[in-house]
Amino acid sequence: GAGVSQSPSNKVTEKGKDVELRCDPISGHTALYWYRQSLGQGLEFLIYFQGNSAPDKSGLPSDRFSAERTGGSVSTLTIQRTQQEDSAVYLCASSLVGHGPYEQYFGPGTRLTVT
Amino acid sequence: DAKTTQPNSMESNEEEPVHLPCNHSTISGTDYIHWYRQLPSQGPEYVIHGLTSNVNNRMASLAIAEDRKSSTLILHRATLRDAAVYYCIRLPLGGTASKLTFGTGTRLQVTL
Numbered sequence: 001g002a003g004v005s006q007s008p009s010n011k012v013t014e015k016g017k018d019v020e021l022r023c024d025p026i027s028g029h030t031a032l033y034w035y036r037q038s039l040g041q042g043l044e045f046l047i048y049f050q051g052n053s054a055p056d057k058s059g060l061p062s063d064r065f066s067a068e069r070t071g072g073s074v075s076t077l078t079i080q081r082t083q084q085e086d087s088a089v090y091l092c093a094s095s096l097v098g099h100g101p102y103e104q105y106f107g108p109g110t111r112l113t114v115t
Numbered sequence: 116d117a118k119t120t121q122p123n124s125m126e127s128n129e130e131e132p133v134h135l136p137c138n139h140s141t142i143s144g145t146d147y148i149h150w151y152r153q154l155p156s157q158g159p160e161y162v163i164h165g166l167t168s169n170v171n172n173r174m175a176s177l178a179i180a181e182d183r184k185s186s187t188l189i190l191h192r193a194t195l196r197d198a199a200v201y202y203c204i205r206l207p208l209g210g211t212a213s214k215l216t217f218g219t220g221t222r223l224q225v226t227l
Contacts, residue, residue: 004158035215042217043159059214091158095213101147101166101206104215106158 002026004107006092012113013082021077021110025094033095033104034067034077036088043091049075050097082114118142119203124222127193135188135221137203142183147206150177150188151215152199159202159217162188198225 005024013019025032034046045059049069060066064082069075079086089111093104120138127133139148149164163170163177165186170177176189190197202220206213 031213033214042219043215045214045216048214056214093158093215101149101164102213103149103161103164104159104213106160109158 004092004094004105006090006107006110008110009108010111010113012115015084015114016081018078018080019082019112021079021090021092021112023075023077023092023094023107025073025075025092026105027073028096029094029105030072030097031095031102031104032069032075033093034075035091035093037091037109038088046077046090079112082112084114087112087114118205119218121201121203121218121221123219124224126224126226127190129194129225129227130192133190133193133197133223133225135190135201135203135223136185137188138185139203139205140184142205143207145207148177148179148183148186149204149206149215150175150201151204151217152197152201153217153220154196154199159215160199162201164206193223193225195225195227198223 007022030051032049035043047067048056064080067077089109091109093106095102095104150162151159153159163175165177178187200220200222202217
């Protein structure tokens with residue numbers, strides 16, 4: 001079946017502009033995660049959605065970052081007034097449920113470059 | 116994240132078995148051991164996970180020490196496609212979100 005998809009695959013934006021990144025999780029997966037990975041760095045958790053529960057936003061680096069998940073499916077990560085340090089690969093993952101030993105399926109990521 | 120320790124890099128010849136070690140000496144009784152890998156320019160990919168018993172799937176085997184303080188990911192016949200960074204992670208059994216945090220992992224190089 002279809003995996004996790006993300007769009008766009010690449011985004012170049014000027015400093016100060018807003019960007020929206022989209023994630024389509026696997027159908028039926030109730031948990032959705034956003035991560036980012038800077039060049040040569042490990043994975044950094046950003047935000048987590050589980051069903052209709054309030055999202056876990058504990059990983060968002062600043063109030064310029066926000067995310068929503070509509071209808072328990074598609075999610076959008078928004079970065080306002082982008083800064084050069086926001087340049088990274090933004091990864092979305094989904095899993096059947098959020099807690100416990102369920103594997104996470106990752107999308108190909110969106111490479112964001114802020115100039 | 117000091118919860119797991121892995122060698123920075125390993126090399127293998129194609130078609131040979133590879134044993135990737137991971138130390139997790141402070142693991143709690145309710146933590147699962149997960150392995151993910153990341154091929155160049157791709158998102159991470161789930162490989163395998165286990166709790167106490169050894170596990171096998173189509174991709175690999177996971178051997179867990181009896182005291183659970185270490186584990187070994189086994190690729191039975193390495194191929195060039197297995198060249199990736201492999202991450203060993205501890206995740207709680209339940210109750211909280213499974214937020215993945217990758218350390219530096221082990222970069223596996225596979226040669227002909």
